[in-house]
Amino acid sequence: MDFQDNQNLIDNKEEKLLEPAVIAHQVVPQPPTPVISELILEVKNLTVSFGEENVVDNLSFSLKKGENVAIMGPNGAGKTVLLKALLGILPYQGEIKWSENAKISYVPQKILPEKNLPLSVEEFFRMKKAGKEQAKEALASVGITDEKFLKKMIGTISSGQLQRVLVAWGLVGNPNVLFFDEPTAGIDIGGEETIFNLLNKIEKERNLSIILVTHDMSVVYGFADSVLCLNKKLICYGPPSEALGSEGLKKLYGEGVTFYKHEH
Amino acid sequence: MNTSYFISLITAMFIGGAAGYVGSLMATKKMSLVGDVLSHIALPGIGLGLLYGINISLGALASLVLGIMLIWILSLRTELSMESLVGVVFVLSLAVGFLITPEEELLHSLFGDISAVAMPDAVAAVFISVVVFIAARMIYSKMMLAYVSEDLALASGVKINKYNLIYLFLIAAVVAFGIKVGGTLLTSAMIIVPAAVARNVSRNMRQYSLLSIMIGIASAVGGFAVFPFLAERFGLSVVAIGPVIILASIAFFTVSLIFKNNK
Numbered sequence: 001m002d003f004q005d006n007q008n009l010i011d012n013k014e015e016k017l018l019e020p021a022v023i024a025h026q027v028v029p030q031p032p033t034p035v036i037s038e039l040i041l042e043v044k045n046l047t048v049s050f051g052e053e054n055v056v057d058n059l060s061f062s063l064k065k066g067e068n069v070a071i072m073g074p075n076g077a078g079k080t081v082l083l084k085a086l087l088g089i090l091p092y093q094g095e096i097k098w099s100e101n102a103k104i105s106y107v108p109q110k111i112l113p114e115k116n117l118p119l120s121v122e123e124f125f126r127m128k129k130a131g132k133e134q135a136k137e138a139l140a141s142v143g144i145t146d147e148k149f150l151k152k153m154i155g156t157i158s159s160g161q162l163q164r165v166l167v168a169w170g171l172v173g174n175p176n177v178l179f180f181d182e183p184t185a186g187i188d189i190g191g192e193e194t195i196f197n198l199l200n201k202i203e204k205e206r207n208l209s210i211i212l213v214t215h216d217m218s219v220v221y222g223f224a225d226s227v228l229c230l231n232k233k234l235i236c237y238g239p240p241s242e243a244l245g246s247e248g249l250k251k252l253y254g255e256g257v258t259f260y261k262h263e264h
Numbered sequence: 265m266n267t268s269y270f271i272s273l274i275t276a277m278f279i280g281g282a283a284g285y286v287g288s289l290m291a292t293k294k295m296s297l298v299g300d301v302l303s304h305i306a307l308p309g310i311g312l313g314l315l316y317g318i319n320i321s322l323g324a325l326a327s328l329v330l331g332i333m334l335i336w337i338l339s340l341r342t343e344l345s346m347e348s349l350v351g352v353v354f355v356l357s358l359a360v361g362f363l364i365t366p367e368e369e370l371l372h373s374l375f376g377d378i379s380a381v382a383m384p385d386a387v388a389a390v391f392i393s394v395v396v397f398i399a400a401r402m403i404y405s406k407m408m409l410a411y412v413s414e415d416l417a418l419a420s421g422v423k424i425n426k427y428n429l430i431y432l433f434l435i436a437a438v439v440a441f442g443i444k445v446g447g448t449l450l451t452s453a454m455i456i457v458p459a460a461v462a463r464n465v466s467r468n469m470r471q472y473s474l475l476s477i478m479i480g481i482a483s484a485v486g487g488f489a490v491f492p493f494l495a496e497r498f499g500l501s502v503v504a505i506g507p508v509i510i511l512a513s514i515a516f517f518t519v520s521l522i523f524k525n526n527k
Contacts, residue, residue: 117412127405169416
């Protein structure tokens, strides 16, 4: 008797054991595996108003874990307001329910530190309780590996570098949901390309949900699993190719826009 | 040179250090004039203290706390900026302060009177300075984050309104207990100038906050060191020590401008 035979015996046993289970499965269908459809966010009847005006009006949607969502809409459509309400920094009516294990982080649209602001990059990270090593690690994931960078004054680095620093700052503490408010805003074209690649890289490496506000169609098609079009009310929601048919766009931006689709 | 002189010196050093430190947080554009103007809100309290024989520091503190609450409530209720609200409360305080403060005491309220600093005042000032320093240290990095980006701070769970209020109270405490040494003018100078000096030459937050404290203390020491000579030469009264300390801090500021150009 050698090893091989033993193995066969074990295999046979397993097969026999499996059989009743298979039959049972046919009789009583199992519910779909919970991992795939696990919701990380549920929004019901969300309304945010400034004075009389409803900037976000009766919005309902939900997000699955690991899903990347692009929020788009014309200027003044309430995109940033929605983002801030989801972050809990604006008062709202309705219901915003994050799952218990959701760990949210936020990358703001733009900050404009003065040139002589006495604050080093390292100290900026320390504000989020990140030590030197953590700061280095976070910066490395956005492509900054220069040791001396930590000592630089935050007001003296370029806007592209600042955007990277903000992304890195958002990654400290290993969030599983990352909010980006117009990550491409204010960066030159060369930088825009890298921020977009960066999003893809981060998303793959860290397995997190990215929710971003963007105007950029190529970002929407290339990156988002679903798109949420907003113009105070929810206009469309779904995978980009379905949600952004010419009908959806017409509803979102008005009659003028009938055709705009990137084919990659 | 007498005991009173040294008691005043030590008081001025502690107040100068604490004022420099809280002042460094005022680097924020929105707040820079608030602290200066705030110190004058103490005037009606000083006046009442003098009239009724209450400790003027306590009178000043009461009037500052009232003024701050008023500003804070108005800022939450109206759309007006902090500066304009502080401005309104400031002129109100000034007017009331001048009306009720006995005329011969007005100069002392503005410029201080070191001969009036007794041991209990000094002990209180030192104690308050230490408390203010510790409290400011606790909120320092959160205030700085709010300055860099309010959204980022809010999203990180920083209650900006709450910290602003705490911060205003810290300034009130420094002003109230610094008044006997240098009057309202000196304390407001100690809040503004050291931070400006530090900002000119610092490259990070640690240097900046440390330098603000040190310049605050050094100005007090410098002012007290130079004063006897100036007093002898020009026949100055003790009231002038506050202005001399301010001039010392301005001397540091001038030096910092030279270094700034070489940065």
